[in-house]
Amino acid sequence: MSGHATDTDIKEAALRPPEQVMRLARLGSLHQCRLSFMRQLTRRLAREDWQFTRRAFEVDDNGVGHAVYTATGPERSYSLIAFAHDLPDHLRSDRVIAEAWDATFALFDGVPDRADIARLSRNVPMQEAGRISESELSLSRANRSVRLWTHVVDRLSQGQQPDPQTIAEVGYLMRTTAVYGSGKFGAADRDVIAERPEMAAPFQAEMLSVYLTRWFVRDMVEHMARVQGGENAVALDPALARRLGIGNSTGLGMAPFLVNHPMLVNNWILVRETALARVRALPSATPDAVALFRDLLSRSVAAIETWRTEHPIQLARLADLRADLSRLLPHVSDGLDTDHPWDKLHAWAEGNLSFEGQEFLVSLMLEPYGDIIDGLGPCMAAVEQAGFRIDGSMPLHQVKALIEQQFPWALETDWTAPEATARAWYVSEEKLEPRLGQRHEEPIAPYEQPLAPGRDAAFLHADLGDWPGDTLLAAFLLKHPEHRHSARRVQIAAKAPYGEIRDNTIGADMLPIDMLRAKLSFFGATSFDPRPDRWIRITMFAGAPYPPELTGDNADFWVYPESDI
Template identity: 30%
Template sequence: MRVENLRCFKASRVSFADMLLRRIVRERWQIRMISAECDDDGAARFVYRIDAEGHSFSYIARAYPWDGIEKVGRRSDGADRDMFGALFVNLASQQRIQREFETFDIKAEGQMRTDSDVVGWTPANRSSRHFDAVVEALSRGEQPAPELGIAYLMRNGGFQSSGRNGTVSYPGIPEEHPLAHPFFADIFAIYLVRLVSIDLVNAVARRRNSDAAQLDIAIARGLGIGNSSGQGMCVALQRWPHWVATWVTVREAALGYAKSLPVEAGSIALVRSSIESTIRIYAQTDPQTQDYVAANETIIENLKRISASLREGQWHCWGDVAAHVAEVMDGETSEQFHSLLLDVVPDFCDAIAPYFQIGAGRKRQLQPAMRIGELREILRRNYVWALTADRTLAETHQHFWYHSIDNGEQRRGERIVDPHERFESFIDHIGLIQRLAAVLVSRDDNEHVGDVVLDHPDLHYAMSRVQYLDGLPYAEIRDPLAHRDFVPAELIRFFLASLGIRGSTPLSIRYVRGTFFQDQPLPSEILTPDRPSPQLRKHDNEVAL
């Protein structure tokens, strides 16, 4: 896949947040507040119990008094957060919960440690624009004014998990646990922060005025959790290329099937409904400020045109509509329409969803007995694009990534100019492949991969990468990420769309913000049998997998 295509991907029903939410609704997870303490300055302690698919586990949240300081929300903030939460693997005792609250109150990076009974911590920060405005309105007995355009009350500060601060590593989560699915723990933690943000404004308002209003459920449903992600996501995609292969393969398989179905009244109604929901999100999204992103207004207008053109009998199949959109509209509108098309085949999407776990479980392992001739053939078959890339000019590999101790995240440096090149994180896959090919030139076809590793230990990763990705479609990003002109935000947008972010807005070439779970069900709605949700009957041609 090329960056120019990946950057246009939009969240869909095969994004992780969407899949998790459908599972929560289908299996009727119960999320209940067990205890709550709150002061009028915003300090609070909440304890929740989750019952899901035969498992019960705890979540706790510790909010701190609002200090009036807008926090960036990066790892460099350390323990200086407006809220900390902990998601447990199982139910936690009162004594264990108290110990975790005491750990949060240390508020000193490097001194806060937990145990392996915790899946992860959920730091978060208040929105300086909206949190107080909502509390003040509720305290007056009113609902927040619609013109405020509130999309979220708190921002995600990352999910500190998988061994960090003493948390359990992901392989340590029991296989049968509902959070053992790739990214489900991360995404569910964000969903819980969303719940805390709503419960917190209600509690603070009630403390300030016993007659305060509580947030209307329709308004609460429209609130998500703000998120801002940086260029470290590019390193993650390069480190685990089978993720890209898995995510794109599932999406393209579902999209191909949706395109094959006829355009009929039932599917038209569903696509129009999905378009309307998507337009509402774009309308609430901050304006795009980067020239490499299509304006929200452009996509909204294009979606309206698409909706108006959908009439039974005008199009043979959805592939015809998609081809027309791709021909006359921009790439972002085209990919947004592709994402909406997946709503036409909900059963098919659910049927192939297990491949996410299968694909994520793929392991990179060196095959030392492989003949060099076979390895060379894999390079010719899969990496012509990398082998023929011109790296003569320095600009083709001008940048490098490194993990900054001071900032706690990946940063990008310029070779020669910046001093941290010796701490480089892997990003230059094209340079890696070309070095491997150059070394193999002098080796006999009948030699073994293990022989080369003994002479060149630094090529162990290159050879094992080429071997384990062989046969996987979409496994490599076919662009030079170390190039001077590469824009990290373009791949960040792809990653966030795969997670389920909607309405993403690049703040610069390095950071992208967006919102999780906006206009999605609340726990109280999940337990309501009559909660309306659009359904599409299975098409006569749709097969059960």
């Protein structure tokens, strides 16, 4: 794997093995890094000098109407079409089954005309109940944080700025409850945009949608302040505005993603591990690299002090992280002028820091080295159809060997123990939402989703039994078609070893928030706040410049805030 086509001379240390990296406790300790999808987006937009235009803002005094924001790059334009609604408080819900929202959005491929806006105005506000077309790349919706929204509107309408502490406590004026892409509800399939350079990395359309949504939200809160205060109203101070991100409430629906997309997840983790290996292999650290690392570490300490949660597990993890950073600060004050400093620092962290601290350090170590890391971004995408075909010509002795290599922990698990199979994933018929139930207390086993690859691989291994080793897999699957999905995953794991979680996803002690946290860290989320262990609130683009302010100087390290109030 190479960051750039010509980077054949880049050296890499040994990758951390999948059995170390792919444990749920470690995955649940991942943090954003310079490879996160939000930061890939803002760097590209700045590097390529994208231009941003607010083409329309037709919102009335009741906060009802539409707005259009366009991002124009070297080859194409993309437009966020936002619909603002006057939503009664009793209808405001973050549940995926909600039917009304404060705002709804579509990311349009190009620049919409009046006919496009009229068509979308009949469908986008309905979300799942409507239909969009291949001209749209994403569909989303958001609700206000009522307390902060009211506070900001009241203050601005009176000619005053909102209280910085109140902003810090919430962190966003609106939170998305879903951002759909990749063919959902008629939107363009991933294949439509996958070859476009600006969309090569994963989730770039969705991240662009959220980035433009944040611009719309600022405009909306200022508009409502002018409606309320007239000539007395003032605009939001730019420094305060930058502190505001877009919130997100993510529940169990996202957790199965890590299981259902092994090739994609493999590429995410493999790229991050490759980036780490490149940094660890560096024989020395330049003064500029060390200065940047120490600066971002100091800024991180201050930022993490502002993170808030009431969840006991996250409280403990935050305490661990803060303690880890306090240990790290003196350790790096004068310890980076040795040979292979990053490799030594990483080894020290593995022996002295918690998973939280270790993984936060990994993120920080990558920061000074965009020249050898950033080119890896497009490698994080995957053509998942390539892994769907089962190689039926593989002999069974090879299948068994692959299971023993990739799933040793599963073969050592006693799957007859009640605690090993305490949970079952299923889809609620009434709500059409993923659920995680208690297998031995609820009649849900017949409806279980195939989200326990370790158990299923162990069952496949057992059923291979005394079959002759030279028997072809195709012959075995004719007799045991129930093992087709496991055979496919075993063969995928041979090519994508970082695609399998090396833990029991249906065990009594499994924490779904670990899976949520892992995925959200790659998006670039911060301020993780579980509620309780099955959904999580996070913030996106907090600290980022707004599109009209974006430059090469502020496009990257905005995620590490500086005090500017």
